[in-house]
Amino acid sequence: MPHMLAKGEDDMAIWQWGLLLLAAVWALQAAGVWVQMQHYTRVFSGISDKFNDGFVGAGHFRGRLRKGTIALVVVSPDLVVRRLLLMRGRSVFTKFKRFELVEGQSLEALRTDPAVMGEKAVGVAEAVQLAIEQIDKAREEKAPAQRDSAGV
Numbered sequence: 464m465p466h467m468l469a470k471g472e473d474d475m476a477i478w479q480w481g482l483l484l485l486a487a488v489w490a491l492q493a494a495g496v497w498v499q500m501q502h503y504t505r506v507f508s509g510i511s512d513k514f515n516d517g518f519v520g521a522g523h524f525r526g527r528l529r530k531g532t533i534a535l536v537v538v539s540p541d542l543v544v545r546r547l548l549l550m551r552g553r554s555v556f557t558k559f560k561r562f563e564l565v566e567g568q569s570l571e572a573l574r575t576d577p578a579v580m581g582e583k584a585v586g587v588a589e590a591v592q593l594a595i596e597q598i599d600k601a602r603e604e605k606a607p608a609q610r611d612s613a614g615v
Contacts (some may be wrong), residue, residue, distance in 0.1 A: 480553055493542075500549070503533070503550075507521065514539075516540055517538050517545065518537070519601075520595055521536075521594055522594035522595070523590050524587070524589040524591060526553075530553055532550065532589070533550040533559075533590060534548070534590035535548040535594065542569060544565050544569070544572075545566060546561065549587065549590075562579060574595050603604030
């Protein structure tokens with residue numbers, strides 16, 4: 464007669480497999496987040512190095528059931544938009560895309576119409592607005608430092 468597992472031993476095996484599966488999914492998610500953060504860091508460093516005389520702002524919108532959005536806005540010292548990079552999606556494989564339509568416009572024009580991809584692009588306006596707010600803060604922080612160094 465073949466050896467049968469007792470009911471308690473069978474349940475234990477199911478829990479062990481469930482915990483193992485949970486650990487594997489968690490590890491996969493952690494690896495995906497790490498890959499996405501590496502991509503973000505490379506892109507942010509690249510534009511900061513390329514456009515080091517202006518300002519860079521980063522904003523995000525977290526979608527619970529919708530796509531999330533990260534916006535990077537780069538402006539020149541005279542507040543002309545040099546780059547707008549958007550990353551939209553739920554996947555860790557999502558990459559930044561350049562949005563050339565607003566390049567060359569003033570920051571004020573972007574501020575008054577931050578929904579650059581249209582009203583159906585949920586989260587873009589919010590992410591762009593947060594990036595603009597970061598630029599404003601950076602400008603405010605730089606202004607007192609310039610006044611102090613000028614002896615004013």
